[in-house]
Amino acid sequence: MDAEKASLPVLKEPRDTLRLGLGVAAERTRTKHPVEEFQMNGITRQLDEKIKTVRMLHGIGAAMDLKAEIVACSQPTRLPGLPSSNVALDTLLNNDEKIRFEDVLGREEDRPDAPKFKLHSAMEIKFGML
Secondary structure, eight states, rough: OHHHHHSOOOOOOOOOOOHHHOOOOHHHOOOHHHHHHHHHHHHHHHHHHHHHHHHHHHHHHHHHHHHHHHHHHSOSOOOOTSSSOOOHHHHHHHOTOOOOOHHHSSOGOOOOOOOOOOOOHHHHHHOOOO
């Protein structure tokens, strides 16, 4: 293990508990399971491999175009509160032809305890009217 992961966290600046909530030291010092790390890094690894393949096959210009398209498609374009489907990003990464568990199970709108978000309230907060 690295020395940073094994050591206790040191407070370098005051913690903003109003924005960040009450922190628990055990959550910050807990190491992740290798499978969890693999899944978290899987998307970035997939992007890097795709860009590397495009660079070798079509040149650096096509790789730069692909990277710019991925950055543009990764940004949310809908108003707050409206669901974003990321169809363009799935198409770029060829994930639109695969049906995964995330497509069917665990969707936010299917949860019984999902918070009911109102678009009107979100826009009032965004424009500082509330």
